Amino acid sequence: MVKVSIIMPNKNNARWLPKSIGSVLSQTYENWELIVVDDHSTDDSVKIIRELMDRDSRIDCICDPKVPFPLTRNLGFEHSSGKYIVFLDSDDWLGKEFLERGVENIRDGYASSFAVWFGGDKYRKFVFERGVFSSLDALKLKFRFRNGNTLLKRSIIEEHMIRFPKERRSEDAYFYSLYLAFSKKISVDDYVGFIVNRVGSSVSLSGISGLLETFKVYEKLFKVLEENEKKELVNVIRNNDFVFSVLIYLDSAPRKYKVQYGIKYFPNIVRFLLTSDFYMKDWALATFVDLFVPVKWLLRGW
Known part of the structure; x- marks a missing residue:
């Protein structure tokens, strides 16, 4: 059973950390490590992370890193050891079968379907056709291939030295576009394996x-x-x-x-x-x- 590394940048998301990390703890696939990179949070984030670390040795934290977001994702990657990589924001969460289905079906990458949560019982689901598609299909936005709903290969990231840029806007577009440029086939799933949180999101578009x-x-x-x-x-x-x-x-x-x-x-x-x-x-x-x-x-x- 191969290891999956989940990289989670965090800054002042104490409200959502228990749910986000809880979705990792609930995975049906058990060989994973979660590396939380906490960027000098001033709320209860570190306290929550350390409490969860005491409960499960698969969770680790890089607290108060010397680099700002989004470079914290690169730092988390450099400290990881998994064959496969997931980048998950600390206010979003995974479906419990995400890792299992991803590991089972991955080609050069894996993308699940996803939903956007607006609070209460209000969701909008985006369910994609299940199958194997070209990376060009992903670049043409036929399905989502971004943080949270994707499983990536460490070998592709390392071989082509793909890293997040220092800019805080569209940094994910840069990283995932480069990843797709050096990939060929992407496995796409109709399983809703990722939830985007739009309630009190920490993301600022500016x-x-x-x-x-x-x-x-x-x-x-x-x-x-x-x-x-x-x-x-x-x-x-x-x-x-x-x-x-x-x-x-x-x-x-x-x-x-x-x-x-x-x-x-x-x-x-x-x-x-x-x-x-x-x-x-x-x-x-x-x-x-x-x-x-x-x-x-x-x-x-x-």
């Missing part, structure tokens, strides 16, 4: 500042791809994941920037909406319309 940093991260990504003779993937990412990221940050930007950048990227977004197989196209359409007419909550309905 609107226009997040968008400007996103531009920087993608240019860095494109440069690395070109240096590794993966230039053909630049346009794929520019026409899909990049547009998705632009919409994410414009969604929380002030109205004047929505209009300004909505006009600038109008052709890119329209092409994306008309040609992509994006698994959240209804969200993308509502967000696009809202750049010019503030009706997203009416259109989304969730």
Whole structure:
């Protein structure tokens, strides 16, 4: 039974840590290690982590690291020893069969279906077709391949020296796009193995500042791809994941920037909406319309 390393960055998420770590403890697959990297939390996070460490020796903590988020994920990876890797945020959680199904079905990577939790009994599920797909399908956003719902191979990360960048916005897009660039086949599951928490989430999109940093991260990504003779993937990412990221940050930007950048990227977004197989196209359409007419909550309905 191979070991899986779960890397969990944390900062002041004491409210959700018991549920997040509890979802790891509840896994049907038992050969795992959980490395929590706590970034100088000022709440009860460290107390909770240490209490759980006393109960289960598979849990470890790197407390008060000398590097900031998102580099804490790299630090956790460097301290891990598993053949397979999961990056899980400390306010999200896993379905109990996630690791077992991932280890059983992984190719170059594994992606489960997922759900977004809005509180109470309000969820929105995204269930993908089960099967083996190309990494290009993932880059075209036919299914989600990001933190939490993916199982990765350590060998691919190490061989190609893939690490999270220092930027705090779109850092996951950078890391997972590079991972997919050096992968071929991804196993996709219809099992909902990951829950994204949207209640009091610690994630801050920061609107226009997040968008400007996103531009920087993608240019860095494109440069690395070109240096590794993966230039053909630049346009794929520019026409899909990049547009998705632009919409994410414009969604929380002030109205004047929505209009300004909505006009600038109008052709890119329209092409994306008309040609992509994006698994959240209804969200993308509502967000696009809202750049010019503030009706997203009416259109989304969730």
